[in-house]
Amino acid sequence: MAVRQDQARGIGEETVAFTRAARELELAPREFELAVQLGEVRTVAVGPGARRRVAREEIERHRSAEGFPKALRTRLWVVGTAEGAELMGISPARFARLARGGCFAPVRFYVNRYRAVVWYYLASDLVEFADGNPELLTGRTPALLTEALEKHPDRRARGWRARRLDQLVAQAQDPWERAAVPAAVLDPVELAQAVPDPGERACLSALRPVLARARPEATAAREVIGELVIAQDRDEIDWHRHCLTAALTRARADRPAPAAARLPLAVPPPVASPPVVPPPVAGERPATPSAPGPERAGPRGLWARLLGRT
Structure with a gap:
């Protein structure tokens, strides 16, 4: 997904702070953070310190779009290994091999209490990959992927x-x-x-x-x-x-x-701290660190929704 950012603009243009922008776009803080990182919500640099804010017209662009806010939140929906595998209709083991082989890149992570990195992926990325590479979802692991994993056992980071x-x-x-x-x-x-x-x-x-x-x-x-x-x-x-x-x-x-x-002090976009949380109880689905995605309708129904199919 291409990142889109506007150039610095004058302070005279009407802009709002990130907190207010997130509220008006009906996004949770971590959803808004991800939206800014991905360029889903474009920001502008304002004032001498080049602090980034959101233009009023950008907020109105989203609010007037068809399917707001559900369509925007769907594009920001992140899933872990178990839910990602279910979405793609494959086993968690195959999902892990594809992820470690670099077939799709994580979009965020957190570190659990055992110092393990838990990766999360955009659901839309997984749908796009599965739709374009159905041959990788079944059968034996292709030789090229096996060779890639032998050279680089884990490309997620x-x-x-x-x-x-x-x-x-x-x-x-x-x-x-x-x-x-x-x-x-x-x-x-x-x-x-x-x-x-x-x-x-x-x-x-x-x-x-x-x-x-x-x-x-x-x-x-x-x-x-x-x-x-x-x-x-x-x-x-x-x-x-x-x-x-x-x-x-x-x-x-x-x-x-x-x-x-x-040099002026840099003011980077807010990056929420990766939470350190306990592991899920055996038999329970691990909770994702973002807001829940759309209601479940089985893999085929969810694919259709994410891809805009009827």
Whole structure:
């Protein structure tokens, strides 16, 4: 799904804060957060601090759309492994293989009390994948997917990082902010090799976007998230270094790196803390961290609803 963000606008245009926008769009906080990240709800940068808000016309665009608010909330519906497998009509084991193989990327996660990362996916992504790849839903696992899993046993974090970086690049306001996005997933050693100049590294660190937050008291979650946001595989690292080099070339052509001490404090879009929750009781369906999706009507009925079929 393409991320759509407007350019910075003047303060004279009527805009509202995120909290009010979420209320008028009838979205729960985490639904609204996801809507902003995905570009479903476009935001504008307002004022000297470039704080992001929502234009009144954007709210009216959604409120006047057919099927509001259910259609909007359906596009933001996230599911876990069990519900995703049921939606696609496959076993949880096959769903997990497809997810680990990178067939579809997670859109969010949380860290449970056992430091395990629990991934969630857009229901619309799963429907689109299943509709276009029916041969992967039955029979033996294709050789290409098996080989991919042997090379990279789990691409879920990698897919989430790629998706999150696309969102942050779309939200960046100038070339140095855009360069700070790929820099955010490189560890200090890789970053120092990619950016030898200490002044430029300080600038990139000051502009570093937040990929995911953890509550201050959630020490275990912070450690897991700290590892999850950093690129791991050599080919992924090399790709982000390539993106950083290209972004730095454009940023240097625009202007020298501003001194970190003179940079304005970044005001990133709100990212709710991944909740640390206990595991579900045996036999119960785990609750998703977002609001519930549409009423259940079996896989075929739900596919038709999500795809807009009759």
